Amino acid sequence: MATRTLAHWAVSLNDIPCSTRSAAVKSLYNYIGCAIGGSNHPTTKKARDALSPFFGKPTSTLLGAQSPCFSKADPQHAALLNGIASHVHDYDDTHLATIIHPAGPIASALLAWAECQGGVSGQAMIVALVIGIETSCKLGRAIWPHHYDIGWHITSTTGAIGAAVAVGKLMELDDEQMMHAIGLASVQVVGLREMFGSDTKSFHPGRAASSGLLAALLAQKGYTSSEKALEAKRGWANVVAGGGVPRLDDLLASLGQTWEVEANSFKPFPCGIVCHPAIDAAVQCHHELRSKSPALPLENIEAVELRVHPLVVELTSKENPQDGLESKFSVFHGCAVGLLSGKAGPAQYADDVVTSREVIAMREKVKIISDDSLLADEVHLSLRHQRGMVIEKHVAHAIGSAHVPMTGQQLTDKFVDQTSLVLGADGAKAASDAAWTIAEVDSVETVFPMFRGRPRGTAR
Amino acid sequence: MATRTLAHWAVSLNDIPCSTRSAAVKSLYNYIGCAIGGSNHPTTKKARDALSPFFGKPTSTLLGAQSPCFSKADPQHAALLNGIASHVHDYDDTHLATIIHPAGPIASALLAWAECQGGVSGQAMIVALVIGIETSCKLGRAIWPHHYDIGWHITSTTGAIGAAVAVGKLMELDDEQMMHAIGLASVQVVGLREMFGSDTKSFHPGRAASSGLLAALLAQKGYTSSEKALEAKRGWANVVAGGGVPRLDDLLASLGQTWEVEANSFKPFPCGIVCHPAIDAAVQCHHELRSKSPALPLENIEAVELRVHPLVVELTSKENPQDGLESKFSVFHGCAVGLLSGKAGPAQYADDVVTSREVIAMREKVKIISDDSLLADEVHLSLRHQRGMVIEKHVAHAIGSAHVPMTGQQLTDKFVDQTSLVLGADGAKAASDAAWTIAEVDSVETVFPMFRGRPRGTAR
Incomplete structure (x- = not known):
């Protein structure tokens, strides 16, 4: 039946x-x-x-x-x-x-x-x-x-x-x-x-x-x-x-x-879900450092240690990824871009970011330690900056997990961030507005034009 | 590798x-x-x-x-x-x-x-x-x-x-x-x-x-x-x-x-392969009866007995099929149309043939006996006609099996028979000629027009 x-x-x-x-x-x-x-x-x-x-x-x-x-x-x-x-x-x-x-x-x-x-x-x-x-x-x-x-x-x-x-x-x-x-x-x-x-x-x-x-x-x-x-x-x-x-x-x-x-x-980040706690912690550290000391040179972070669930080591310990696709399987990369730019969207997984000197240098400072007492969506990060600053960060449940679902605003930021690379900033905003209202329209085909790029020669 | x-x-x-x-x-x-x-x-x-x-x-x-x-x-x-x-x-x-x-x-x-x-x-x-x-x-x-x-x-x-x-x-x-x-x-x-x-x-x-x-x-x-x-x-x-x-x-x-x-x-017949020996035998009987006595009324066959491989009984013992699709799972139907018309092509599996009085009557005269000493492509058929004629037929290997492959002529007959119902007799003959020569042409698209029906209004 x-x-x-x-x-x-x-x-x-x-x-x-x-x-x-x-x-x-x-x-x-x-x-x-x-x-x-x-x-x-x-x-x-x-x-x-x-x-x-x-x-x-x-x-x-x-x-x-x-x-x-x-x-x-x-x-x-x-x-x-x-x-x-x-x-x-x-x-x-x-x-x-x-x-x-x-x-x-x-x-x-x-x-x-x-x-x-x-x-x-x-x-x-x-x-x-x-x-x-x-x-x-x-x-x-x-x-x-x-x-x-x-x-x-x-x-x-x-x-x-x-x-x-x-x-x-x-x-x-x-x-x-x-x-x-x-x-x-x-x-x-x-x-x-x-x-x-x-x-x-x-x-x-x-x-x-x-x-x-x-x-x-x-x-x-x-x-x-x-x-x-x-x-x-x-x-x-x-x-x-x-x-x-x-x-x-x-x-x-x-x-x-x-x-x-x-x-x-x-997903808050465009990569395997096991990396997400580490990236979440790295992004939080970026903002904490920036708020404490806006002019601090982030490239002078000296060392980063991650205590992670064993699956992170098993699945994403690619230390030296060569391109965007490989970087999705590197917790080092996710952590590095999170620290440097405070985000880890598709732009941070582009081939030229993966091979940039600044990102490579930061990846090399990240060490991971497997800890089977941790949950899959949990991480401990400790960071030491050249200027003596130390930050300890415990993420009990990563963003995007069942315990910490993405908020509407976070979903909007994710949408606009990734669609800007395709539609431009204004187009992305318009597409986002249209996509949030699609459930309410009488006839859904009226919103589709907002999801396409503009013909060449049209002002952005 | x-x-x-x-x-x-x-x-x-x-x-x-x-x-x-x-x-x-x-x-x-x-x-x-x-x-x-x-x-x-x-x-x-x-x-x-x-x-x-x-x-x-x-x-x-x-x-x-x-x-x-x-x-x-x-x-x-x-x-x-x-x-x-x-x-x-x-x-x-x-x-x-x-x-x-x-x-x-x-x-x-x-x-x-x-x-x-x-x-x-x-x-x-x-x-x-x-x-x-x-x-x-x-x-x-x-x-x-x-x-x-x-x-x-x-x-x-x-x-x-x-x-x-x-x-x-x-x-x-x-x-x-x-x-x-x-x-x-x-x-x-x-x-x-x-x-x-x-x-x-x-x-x-x-x-x-x-x-x-x-x-x-x-x-x-x-x-x-x-x-x-x-x-x-x-x-x-x-x-x-x-x-x-x-x-x-x-x-x-x-x-x-x-x-x-x-x-x-x-496949010589458009149905499950286990039926094929019985149909082969029935078709052979039809031609033997016709050659012995061209005017003999075939509907006056009195009884038909098939000794068959057990799989025939297991898979195709539908005695009273209601339409063309069901008739493919009826050895009785295959045998009946083989005896009556000397062939068992798509025309003999059409819905109106399956429900015709003559075919139903013939199906009812067919009995099957499972015999596990037989090969899967083997059958014994015995037939008694009202006028006292008796035919025994042993098919050791059915037509279309590995031992008795379809000849070129049999393939042609099969092709023309089934395509005539779509393209008409002349169209079927032309399509058959084209299909036999396709391996030799310089450019295969030249033969495709022969495989399509003619536009309406064109003479056949």
Whole structure:
């Protein structure tokens, strides 16, 4: 009954609690910022160059698009490319219980379809987004952790089904059609962890988005799959569970009882989550030093010691990263840029920052000590400056963790910071305002122009 | 080294043995007939209706297309739709050691890309097809049988990688690009056996085709994946092996030593392969009765007894099928139409034939007896006619099996028979001639017009 249960719940749901709606608005806002921010990354550009000759009727915005020629694509390609862009900086959202990054696959499909369709209200979009995220995260919980352990990238394997259900909701599919959409998405299992560190990692949420959209499009025309796609002996859950016993019934029984989207968190820094406590502490030290002594030369910090959770050492102890991608796996880099600039956004992970003399010198002063008495989101930092100043900083829970969620203002700063690099400062501010209000508009396509770069020759 | 080994082999191969080439020509010919034959099936039509609003520049033929408006699509959609059409009648090819239907995913991607690209010779196409089929079937052997047993549809899970490599060969990718194409295809794992009996079964080879093509398009532009995509601890083979231990190295060592395409077989009847011996026997009886007594009323056959392999009873004992799809799982139906009409092609599996009084009456006269001393491709049939005639027929190996491959003439008859229902008799003959010569042309796009229906108002 799992497939039918999920389909019926998705088709029937229209009211969501206020707290759920608010969490979904934040998830969508953060997604839009990340997709614009990732739109001019080389990975995204390669994919756009490869696929633009095959675009169909351009109905759907490529978020952050700079070229007036290719500011839109058909919805399947828009879903794919926006999905790539949203994940490419490792800066998106995290459902901590499953480490799913839920918004990417689902919002990419949803925005592409909503704009193509026209007349979709912000309210309808938010409800559909919630349904997609609940689908993806409940299914993820049902197959966690074996599914992830054997090597599947759980963001995309569950994301395709979430995207299909979300788009199916906008299409107003009936129960039967929705079951078939779930089935059609369930046979498209995308994403292997082996690809982490390559362009293909961000292909995963992109392809999940286009696969989910395709599933909904076919189901809408009566294309059939199985009514037991998820739960059958040889259905999705058993096949992808990786030796574990899927807990489909338990998890689907909690649909509408607990809301997974409310547990969605947002990355404050564009790198692996285990580095975040150290970066948080470094950023705090920067501001403390600056407030004590505004003219202090930060390059004269003498030594920095970090006591960290053992996973930090295991996963991010790259001492001498060579480029932006490698620097995401270096706690030394994150700490160094945090101390020097007081922030660690995409600009601080650019190739030329990674290879700058000042940053290299600071990285070399950072030492790490593994301490298994610490929590994963905890760190101790101690710093000594040439002028005799010593700072001790204990971060009990890093920013962005479940205990210290990003505030609305912090999300806005993150959005504006990363989108400024694409849209310019004014464009970024306008895009941010539009993205915060998308849930309230009558017709979401009216806000999409704010998410594209301006045609050449137009004043900024 | 598996990924690198496969990539290097595919990039380097240019000469293939004569017997391999001949087998590939037959596989391509049979594929084209099946894809044209399946083009007006309701499943294919639903998919075309759903997706035609999103087609890009129409460069690639939809095989068998009747509408002048939609006779072509962009290559990704053409690959998807032709892949669906090629499999929808369950009438395609079978690599018996893995029960992969190899041509569908690979040829669908290859034809779509070759026509879009232009100037591809028939010879280059055949080499690329061989490379794709070897890739798909060697990988299939490496993960057989556990992969299939747990529920994956092995045709499409291996077919996406075969399609990527085949298209990559036409693109003249280098070793690095080819490795990344393999990796990009490997993360798109399509197809669950749970979908057998629904429209989604034939979606699988279609989606494998478009996924493989997409992988090659991205790799061509420098999009990266992993150089150990197939063999890594969390790479493709280990993740999809279903608990078995993949034998990648063994199988890839046999690349170019044994040619899987030479073991490809072709279905003589559009239904599950276990029914084929019984249908073969029934068709032979029809012709024997007709030659003995041309005017004999076949409806006065009194009784038919089949001694069959136990799998026939297990899989195809549906006594009273209600439509064409169900009749594919009825040995009674296959036997009845074989006796009455001397053939069992798509026309004999049409809904109105399945429900006709004459066919129902004949089905009711057929009894089956399970006999575990028989081989899977063996059958004993005994028949008694009202006029006292008795026929005993022992088929030791059914037509289409490894022992009794379809002859060139039988393949032609199959092609013309199924394509006549789409293109008319003259069109079918012309398409058949073109398909037999495709390997020899300088530029394959010159033959594609023969594979489309003629615009309305044109004389047949």
